[in-house]
Amino acid sequence: MSKNMKTFEEVNYIVKSAPGFNKKLIEEISLSKREPDWMKELRLKSLEFFLKRPNPNFGVDISKLDINEIIPYLKPNAKKSASWDEVPEEIKDTFEKLGIPEAEKKVLAGVGAQYDSEVVYQNIKRQLSKLGVIFLDMETAVREYPEIVKKYFMHAVPPNDHKFAALHGAVWSGGSFVYVPENVEVPMPLQAYFMMASPGMGQFEHTLIIVDRGAKLHFIEGCSAPKYSVSNLHSGMVEIYVEEGATMRYSTIQNWSKNTYNLNTKRAIVGKDATMVWVSGSIGSAKTMLYPASILKGKGARAEHMNITYAGSGQHLDTGSKVIHLAPYTSSKVDARSISSDGGWAFYRGLLKVSKLAHHVKSSIECSALMMDNRSASDTVPIIEVMNNEADIGHEARIGRIKEEQIYYLMSRGLSEDDAKALIVRGFMAPIVKQLPLEYAIEFNRLVSMNFKSNLG
Amino acid sequence: MALLKISNLHAKVNDKEVIKGLNIEINYGEVHTVMGPNGAGKTTLANLIMGNPKYEITAGEILFDGKNIIGMPVNERAQLGIFQSFQYPEEIPGVTVRNFLKLAYDTIHPNEKMSIFDFGDMLIKMSDQLKIDRSFLDRYINVGFSGGERKKSEILQLNILKPKLAVLDETDSGLDIDALKVVAEGINNVIGPDIGILLITHYQRILDYVKPHFVHVFIDGKIVKTGGPEVAKELEIEGYESFVV
Numbered sequence: 001m002s003k004n005m006k007t008f009e010e011v012n013y014i015v016k017s018a019p020g021f022n023k024k025l026i027e028e029i030s031l032s033k034r035e036p037d038w039m040k041e042l043r044l045k046s047l048e049f050f051l052k053r054p055n056p057n058f059g060v061d062i063s064k065l066d067i068n069e070i071i072p073y074l075k076p077n078a079k080k081s082a083s084w085d086e087v088p089e090e091i092k093d094t095f096e097k098l099g100i101p102e103a104e105k106k107v108l109a110g111v112g113a114q115y116d117s118e119v120v121y122q123n124i125k126r127q128l129s130k131l132g133v134i135f136l137d138m139e140t141a142v143r144e145y146p147e148i149v150k151k152y153f154m155h156a157v158p159p160n161d162h163k164f165a166a167l168h169g170a171v172w173s174g175g176s177f178v179y180v181p182e183n184v185e186v187p188m189p190l191q192a193y194f195m196m197a198s199p200g201m202g203q204f205e206h207t208l209i210i211v212d213r214g215a216k217l218h219f220i221e222g223c224s225a226p227k228y229s230v231s232n233l234h235s236g237m238v239e240i241y242v243e244e245g246a247t248m249r250y251s252t253i254q255n256w257s258k259n260t261y262n263l264n265t266k267r268a269i270v271g272k273d274a275t276m277v278w279v280s281g282s283i284g285s286a287k288t289m290l291y292p293a294s295i296l297k298g299k300g301a302r303a304e305h306m307n308i309t310y311a312g313s314g315q316h317l318d319t320g321s322k323v324i325h326l327a328p329y330t331s332s333k334v335d336a337r338s339i340s341s342d343g344g345w346a347f348y349r350g351l352l353k354v355s356k357l358a359h360h361v362k363s364s365i366e367c368s369a370l371m372m373d374n375r376s377a378s379d380t381v382p383i384i385e386v387m388n389n390e391a392d393i394g395h396e397a398r399i400g401r402i403k404e405e406q407i408y409y410l411m412s413r414g415l416s417e418d419d420a421k422a423l424i425v426r427g428f429m430a431p432i433v434k435q436l437p438l439e440y441a442i443e444f445n446r447l448v449s450m451n452f453k454s455n456l457g
Numbered sequence: 458m459a460l461l462k463i464s465n466l467h468a469k470v471n472d473k474e475v476i477k478g479l480n481i482e483i484n485y486g487e488v489h490t491v492m493g494p495n496g497a498g499k500t501t502l503a504n505l506i507m508g509n510p511k512y513e514i515t516a517g518e519i520l521f522d523g524k525n526i527i528g529m530p531v532n533e534r535a536q537l538g539i540f541q542s543f544q545y546p547e548e549i550p551g552v553t554v555r556n557f558l559k560l561a562y563d564t565i566h567p568n569e570k571m572s573i574f575d576f577g578d579m580l581i582k583m584s585d586q587l588k589i590d591r592s593f594l595d596r597y598i599n600v601g602f603s604g605g606e607r608k609k610s611e612i613l614q615l616n617i618l619k620p621k622l623a624v625l626d627e628t629d630s631g632l633d634i635d636a637l638k639v640v641a642e643g644i645n646n647v648i649g650p651d652i653g654i655l656l657i658t659h660y661q662r663i664l665d666y667v668k669p670h671f672v673h674v675f676i677d678g679k680i681v682k683t684g685g686p687e688v689a690k691e692l693e694i695e696g697y698e699s700f701v702v
């Protein structure tokens with residue numbers, strides 16, 4: 001905990017001396033997107049909150065984050081992409097090892113034209129429209145479906161929720177909008193990737209998903225290849241509404257380049273007998289704060305959070321989950337695992353709340369941390385507040401260093417030390433990684449192996 | 458040339474001298490049994506042959522196929538053909554026996570390039586032959602295995618990986634009579650002209666099934682007596698005390 005104390009002073013670092021960050025800039029953004037007035041107002045209100053609110057008093061050190069650095073990328077017509085030469089070698093190297101096709105590399109690196117996913121997407125689009133599913137980029141949705149968007153946009157996470165929610169509200173851009181009508185089961189996972197509008201975007205993307213009564217959706221965000229952007233702040237937001245009896249699964253792989261501050265907000269509001277499943281794998285960024293939240297609002301609502309975090313050299317990843325039980329007979333299950341290696345720092349931060357009215361709640365929380373060496377650090381801070389006596393809460397936390405005996409055992413069967421470590425880590429992650437879509441699981445494993453210079457495919 | 462030749466070996470663990478001038482020579486085709494009291498240093502010897510970095514060699518020589526292997530990393534020794542079956546095999550959660558053995562097999566026999574399917578067939582055949590339940594293959598390594606199941610899994614690995622030198626550390630301990638037969642059969646199955654075996658045991662009963670060529674009495678860090686199977690019988694009757702010099 002002590003290492004984390006340095007962020008407890010509430011200094012408003014990020015906006016000190018940011019003369020360009022004002023109402024005029026926000027109006028410009030709104031105008032360029034041809035937005036309705038209500039959205040412009042929401043942006044301006046958010047700006048006010050942002051300027052007023054202190055930084056979070058926990059989590060990663062953001063004292064070096066400077067808003068000036070992102071302003072140039074917010075301006076309409078700004079040069080949003082780097083040139084291929086500017087892309088760090090490390091990232092190019094990873095692309096090689098993952099065998100990413102040339103065209104795709106450039107999009108991921110934030111340079112060059114959009115990867116041509118149009119063809120694939122056209123097909124999917126036809127299927128979806130037959131089912132009545134709306135899947136659009138967020139900006140188009142604001143213009144074409146104002147009544148739905150207005151009803152839900154930043155209601156799960158209001159602009160004054162915290163400082164970066166406010167920042168997001170002021171400058172959001174891009175992202176996906178999905179609406180699944182009642183009782184429709186979307187037959188294939190939808191990928192945010194299809195909605196990548198232009199290179200360099202996706203820093204402040206907003207994802208809004210509404211799964212109507214009895215409907216079912218799997219949404220996949222991100223990709224396992226590293227994403228590079230010249231601007232070093234990513235502050236996205238995901239809002240999900242899972243209506244009565246609906247099922248929603250949200251899978252993420254986060255692999256921002258190692259210069260990025262990744263300060264994300266994800267929240268789902270889960271209705272009666274509905275199910276929300278979060279599966280997240282975080283391996284990139286310099287610093288991350290991410291705690292997907294499920295608000296179990298309807299009787300019998302369920303949430304499952306599965307999270308794997310890998311913090312390597314120079315990284316501080318502060319991840320976790322929040323589950324708020326507001327209704328009776330709601331249940332939740334959290335399985336969070338982290339690996340810290342080469343001086344990395346993985347911090348698990350969890351919140352479980354059971355409100356007074358929520359009787360017969362069931363919840364089990366498990367968090368485990370694996371440290372690969374003594375330069376790396378792990379913490380777990382699970383906060384549990386239970387206001388109702390009729391709750392069945394289970395909690396388990398384990399922090400441990402990788403066992404020499406395990407490495408020796410595997411090496412005695414011919415595996416190199418690097419492969420042995422990679423395999424042990426893979427085994428540790430397996431219950432979560434298996435929950436990711438197959439190709440993502442394979443790539444996630446490969447990324448982790450690469451960190452150990454291991455050749456395990 | 459001897460498969461394994463250890464001369465005047467001295468070794469420490471945590472600054473305590475455990476091996477105190479040990480000599481042993483094992484040739485291809487031979488089965489050697491090492492018997493000795495608790496704490497004598499038998500497991501330490503197995504670890505030294507395999508190259509466990511926790512143990513420090515202070516004097517002596519370990520030649521494998523004529524080549525000095527002191528200082529050689531553990532995995533390279535495994536690739537040369539050394540195999541250690543563990544007294545207390547480790548658990549590796551999340552990694553199936555099947556996947557692990559395929560990786561191990563590929564590093565130890567890099568030229569065979571066996572497909573996953575052929576390898577799977579080989580695993581199944583071997584499990585059936587050794588009367589080891591096939592479901593073991595898809596369980597995580599040693600996780601939730603009973604003591605006896607762990608030993609059977611070690612024997613399965615021995616049979617799959619086909620080493621040149623197998624150091625079996627109390628692979629017969631803690632087994633019921635059926636499991637003992639499985640383990641003994643698994644050992645007999647690999648015995649042949651291309652392998653040497655060092656069988657560490659406390660019990661005469663395994664020798665009813667596995668016939669050693671040599672029995673060594675191991676006390677306080679060295680071998681104090683070497684003979685044929687009759688030595689094991691002697692031990693059974695007289696205990697170790699008569700061997701303490």
Ligand SMILES: Nc1ncnc2c1ncn2[C@@H]1O[C@H](COP(=O)(O)OP(=O)(O)OP(=O)(O)O)[C@@H](O)[C@H]1O
Nearest residue numbers: 470471475493494495496497498499500501502511
């Ligand atoms: N890693 C270790 N750390 C500390 N002491 C050790 C270690 N390994 C072995 N020893 C010590 O070395 C001595 C020999 O141990 P070893 O395990 O080799 O005995 P053993 O002959 O295999 O005994 P057993 O029959 O009980 O298995 C013992 O006194 C033991 O406590």
Ligand SMILES: [Mg+2]
Nearest residue numbers: 499500501544
């Ligand atoms: Mg022993």
